[in-house]
Amino acid sequence: MPGQGAPAAQPPGAAPPSENDPVTFTAEEVEYDQNRALVVARGRVEAWQGNRVLRADEFTYDRNTGVATARGNVQLIEADGQVVFADSVVLQNQFRDGVIEGLRGLLAQNGRVAAAGARRTDGNFFDLSRVVYSSCDPCERDPLAPPIWQLRARTATLDNEARQARYRDAVVEFGGVPMFWTPYLQHPAGSVPRQSGFLSPTFGVTDFLGGFIEVPYYWAIDESQELVLRPQFATSAAPNIGLEYRRRFNFGEIEAEGSVGYLDGTSSTPEGWAGHIFSRGRFAIDDTWRAGFSLNRASSEEYLRVYRYGARRLLDSNVFTEGFWGADSYARIDARAFQGLRSTDDNSLIPVVGPNIYWDWRAPVDSLGGTFTADTWNFATFRDRGTDTQRAAIRLGYALPATDRMGGLWTLRAQSDLVAYNYTDLNDAPNFATGRDAGQATVANVRAGLDWRMPFIRRAGAYGHQVIEPRVQMVTGPVTGRQSDIPNEDSIDFEFTDANLFSLNRFNGRDRQEGGTRIDYALRGAWHFPNGGLLEGLAGASYRMQRDGGPFYAGSGLENRASDWVGRARLAPTPWLEFMGRGRFDQQGGDPRFLDLSASVSLSSRTTLTAGYLYTPAVPYLTPVRNRDEVALGVTQQFGNWRFSAFGRYDLEQERPVVISASAAYEDECFLFEARFLKRFAEIAGTSDLYPASTILLFRIGLKTVGDVGFRAI
Template identity: 65%
Template sequence: MPGGRRTGQPSRNEPVTFTANEVEYDRDRALVTARGRVEAWQGDRILRADEFTYDRNTGVATVRGNVQVLEADGQVIFADSAVLSNNMRNAVVEGLRALLAQNGRMAAAGARRTDGTIFDLARVTYSSCNLCQDDPLAPPLWQLRARVATWDQTNRQVRYRDARVEFAGIPLLYTPYLQHPDGSAPRQSGFLSPTFGITRYLGGFLELPYYWAIDESQDLKVSPTISTRQVPNLGLEYRRRFNSGELQVAGSLGYNSGTDDGTESRGFVGHIFSRGRFSLDENWRTGFDFNRASSETYLRTWRYDARRVLSSSAFVEGFWGADGYARIDGRAYQGLSTTDDLSVTPYVLPNTYADYVMRDGIGGTFTIDTWNFAIFRDTGTDTRRASTRMTYELPFVEGVTGSAFTFRAQGDLAQYSYDKLNMAPNFVTGVAGSGTATQANIRMALDWRLPLVRSAGDWGSQMIEPRVQIVTGPNTGSQIRVPNEDSLDFEFTDANLFELNRFVGRDRQEGGTRIDAAMRGAWYFPNGGQVEALAGRSFRIAGDGGPFYTGSGLENRESDWVGRLRLSPVPWLTFLGRTRLDADTGERRFIDASATVTRGPTAVSAGYLFATAAPYLNPVRDREEVSLGVTQRIGQNWRVSASGRYDIGIQRPVSVAASAAYEDECFILEGRFVHRYAVDPTTNSEYASSTLLLIRLTLKTVGDFGFRAI
C-alpha cells in the first residue's frame, strides 16, 4: 500500500517489486493474480497478503487475507482486505488495525485512504495499553472510541470527532473533537494538554499551552493563563540549538492589580530566566545567564520556578586539558526575599580567574593561579582585589613502616583597594573613607598517615589510621582592615580539619602554627558494606590563628572535636553523621545526621540537624530540625510517599508533603500535597502559595491533564 512522501518513506515513483508462491496472468482480462505468501515492497515499505490481484485495464488492485503493511518508521497496518486504486494511492480498507509508535494501537471497522496519506476511519478505537494476557478480549485500562477519525500520515496526527474516553470499558469523558500525534514524529506543533485549578489568589484558572516546532533546531511554547480574579498571564519558553551552542529563554508577563493593604503595588509584573552556551573554538567558549523577576511572590503565585536569589552573569572561559584554565565574567544578583536590602546587593565586574598546573619535572604538583575582581554596591563596601596563590604538594611513602607523608606549601598575596569599609558587609567602625590594604600569607605543612590493615577472615578486613599534620606560617592577626567578600560563610567540620587555610575564600587567612590530629578506623565487609569513623581536633601552638568568630570551634588554641561516622554494614542500611563538640564540655555545637533503611519496596529516611548560631545567617539563632520520609512501592505500578520537617527551636513544622502515583505502560495518575509553614516577616503570615495540591492524569501518547490548587 504505497503512500505519499514522508521522511524515511518511499517515493511514489519508485518501482514495486513482489514475490509469491504462484503468479497467474490472464491475457484476455489483463488480470494478474499472485497467491501464497505474497510480499511486495517499494523502498522501505513492505506489503504482505495471502492473495494479490491487479487489473491492468482499470489500475485497481485487490489484496485479501492477512494483509500487512510495514512502514519505514516501524508502524504496522493490518487489514482483512483492501481495494487499491490511483496507482495504489487510494484505498478502501476493511477491518483495519494498526500498531503505531510508542505502543499505540488503533482499530477501525473500515477506512478510506486518499492521496496516499489520509485515512478516514469509521468506528475507531485507540489505546496504548497492553491487552490482558489472561483475557485479551477484555477492554484495556483506557481507550478512545470515536464515531469517525482522520489519520493524517503527512502531518502525523490523529483527529477524532464525537470521541469518548473509556476506563475499563466505562465511558467517563466525552469531547466533540480531540487530536493527538500518531507517535512517529519526535516533535510537532499543536496545543498541549491544559492545566486547570483553583487558588486563593487566582481563583479558578486555566492554562492552555501551545507548542510551536519552528524548525529542526528551535521551538517555542506559549502558555497563556486566565483566571477569575486576576488579569491573564502569558508565559513563553524559547529554545534553539546552534552548531556551536544552545540558547534557552523562559519568561512571563502579567499585570498586578495590587492589594488593599498596599503590600503589593499595581503595575506590570513578570520574569525572565535565560541561559546561553556557545563554543568559540576547541579551547574557548562563552555564555551568559540572565535571570530577573518581579518578586518571589509573583513566581509562586503564577506557578513558575520560585527562587530566593537570582544570579546573572556573562563569561568567556578557556580550557587546556587538565593543566590550564582561564575565565573572565561579570555577575549581578537579585534577592527576592522581602527582607533583602537590595542596596547592598553586589555587582561583580570584572571577575577574572586563571590557573596552571605543572605535574612533571619538579617531583610533585605545582599550581599557580590568580583571582581578581571588582565589587560595587549602592550603599555598601566597594572592593577591588588582585590576588595570586601558589601551591605545591609532594607525596611520598616511607618503605620500612609504610608511613605516607605529604608535604604541602601554599602562598597567598593580595592587594586591595576599598571604599565605605564601615558599611555592609564589613561594618568596620572608624573607617569611612577609601583605603588600600595588602595581605600576604605562607603556609607549609607536613602530613603523616600510617594505615594499619589486618584481615578479619570471613568478616572482611579492618583498618586503623592515625593522622597528624603540622602546619606553620606567620601570624595573620585580626585582618579587620581587609574587606571580606568571599570568606563570610564558615563551618568547621571533619571535611576541612586538614586544610591549610580553613576559610572558604581568600579574604580571610589563617595563620600561626598548629597541629591537626585525627584517628580513623574502618571495617570493610565482604558484601561491600563498611563501618567507618573518624575523630579529630586541632591544637594551635603559636599565633592567634585568625579572625574566627566566637562559636566557630577554632576561636581557642584547642579546637572543638570534630567527627564522622559512616555506617553501611548491609545493603539495606545507610547512616552518615557529622558532629562538632565543645572542646571543654563536650556540648554539641553541630550535628548533621541522616539514615536510610530500605527493605524490599519500603524505604524510610530520617535526618537531624543542629547548628549553633552563626553571625552570617539571618536570623541569628540556633537551628535544630528533624525530618522523616517514607516511600513505599506497592506492586509494580504504585508508589506512595510522605515526608515532613519540624523545627524544634521554634516548635513549628517547616513543611509536610505526601504523594501517591500509579504508572504503567500507558497511564499515569499522580497526586501530590505540599504545605510549607514559612512566615513572611513583613506580614507575619505564611507566604502566598504555601499550600500545593496537584493531581495529574496522563494518557501516554495522547496527553496529560492537571488540576492544581494552592
C-alpha cells in the first residue's frame, strides 16, 4: 500500500465531494479480513469520505456496518478547517456520527476546546462533557500552566452548522482561579454569519443613574438590515431605551441611532420625556450624482452626557445632493438646520439654511499656461429672531504662473466677486454691525495681485541643502470700507495667520470683501537634511496703503496699515523629534497675539511625549469673550502587551485644569483589559457646577472569541 498522502484535488469542473462517497484511505500497512469484511490499517493512516478527513495511528473499518474506529493520535479535520484531536474515535453514518474519547479541538480564531468525552450527531453537533475552552496560547515556559482565562463547564454543545458553542453550568477561571459562574453561556465558534442574540452587557454606577445595567440585544433582520436594542435600567432613574438601526442597499446605506427616556428633574436636566436621534444616509444616484441626509436632534447636552450617548454642543441636520465631474467641476445643493444644546444657546438666533447652492469649475490650462476658474455660492437663511438673508454670489478667477531667467517664480492672479443681498432685521443680529432693518444691496469687488518669489538654493554636501526664499506680493483693488450695512453670514470667524497672508481676499467667505492696495512680504528659510529631516521657518507681514481698516475688527491683526507679524517654524531633524509652531505678533513691540506650539518626542519606538501651548486673544464672535491661554502635555508608553497613556490641558488664564485623562490597557491573543479615566472641568454657565458626566471611569474586560463586559462610573 502507498504511504501517507492527502486527498487528491478535485479537477476543474468536478462535482463537490458527496457524503455518499466511499471511504478512501492510505496507510503503511493494511489487513483485510474477507470473512468479516473488516479492514485494518496501521501506520500514518489517512482516511477521507466526502469532505471529512481522518488521521490516526490505527484505523478499523467494518464494511458491513459502516462503523470506523480510530485509535492513537486521532485527528478529524472538517471542511471549514476545524480540527478535532482525540485518543479514540468511533464513527458511523459516513463519519457524521460517533463517540469520541479525550477530545481536544482546534477551532477557528485560535479557539481551543478539550473534553473528557463527546458524542457527535449528524456531523454538526458535538455534545461534550467536562469541557474546557480557551483561545489563549499555552505558556512557552510551562505548557501545563493554566492560561490567562478559560471556561470550564459540566456540559456543552458545539453546533458546527450555526457556528455556536453553548455551555451549561459554566465557570470562568483566570489563571486557574474561578472568578465567575453562569448557568448558561453562548459564544461564536469560528467565523459566524450574522445571528440574533444578546450582546455583552455594560454595568456601572453614576451620580445621576445610581447603579445601572445595559443588556443589548442584536436582531439580524435580514441580509441587508440589522437592529440593536439597548435597554438600560438604573436604580435612581427611569428606564432608558436606545436603538441602533442599519440598512444597506445596492445604491447606498442608512444608519440611525436614537433613544427615549424620562427625566425626573433631580439634576440640571428638566423633568419630562427626553431623547435623541442621530441618523445619516448616503445614496448613489448615478456615476456623477449622489444624495444624502443627516437628522440629528437631542433634548439637551446633559441628556446625552448622563446616558452615555456622547457629549455634543451643536447638532447639524441636512439634506443634500452633489455631483462630481472629474477634478474640474463640482456642484452641491443642500439645506441645513442647527440646534444648540446648552442652556446658554439661543436657538432663535441660529439660522435655518436653505437652499444652499454651490458650484465651481476649473477650465483647462490655456495657451499661456494660465487657469481660469468660476464658482457661485447662493443661499437663504431664516431665523426666528434676527437677520434673514438671501444671497447670490459669483466669483471669477484667473492665475498665470511664469519663471524668469534668474529663476524667479512669478504668479499673476485676479479675482472678481459680485454679490447681491436681500435682508431683513439686520440690526437684530448680535454679531452683525447695526444698519438698516431691511433692504437690498449689491457688492462688487475686483482684486489683482502679482506674486514674486525667488528660491536661493545652496548645496551643503553631506549635510543636505538649504533654501532661502524671499516672497513679495502686491495686491490692488477698490477700497471696500467697513461694510456695516451688509449681512455677515460666512465671514464671522476670521483668523490672520501665515496660511492666508498671500490670499487675495483673506476672509474665508464672500460677505466681507477686502479692498484697497497692499503689499505682502515674507522670508522663508529651510534646511533639508539627507535623512529626510527638515528645519524650516517663515516670517511675514502685510502693509496697506490706505488708512481705513476696512472690515477687520480690532485685534484681528489687520486693523492697522502695518499688520501684525505672522510666522511658522518646524524642526524635525530626526524621525523621533518634531517641533511645530505658528504665531502672530504685534507689529510694534512683538508681543504675541496668537501662539500655537506643539512638540513630539519619541524616546523609543514605544515611548512618545507630546506637549503643546495655545494662546488666542478674545474675539467678539465667541462666547465668553476672553483670552484662551492653555498648556497641554501627553505621554504614551507601550511595554510588551501593556499600553499606557496620560493627557492633560491646563488653563493658565483661569488657573485650573481643562481636562485630564489616563488609560491603561493589556492585550494579547486572547485577552483584553482596558481602564480609562476622564475628567472635564467645564462649568455650566452662570454657576460653579460642572456639567453632568464630567468625570468618567471605564473598565473593560474582553475574552476574545467569547465577548466582553464593561463597567462605567461617573
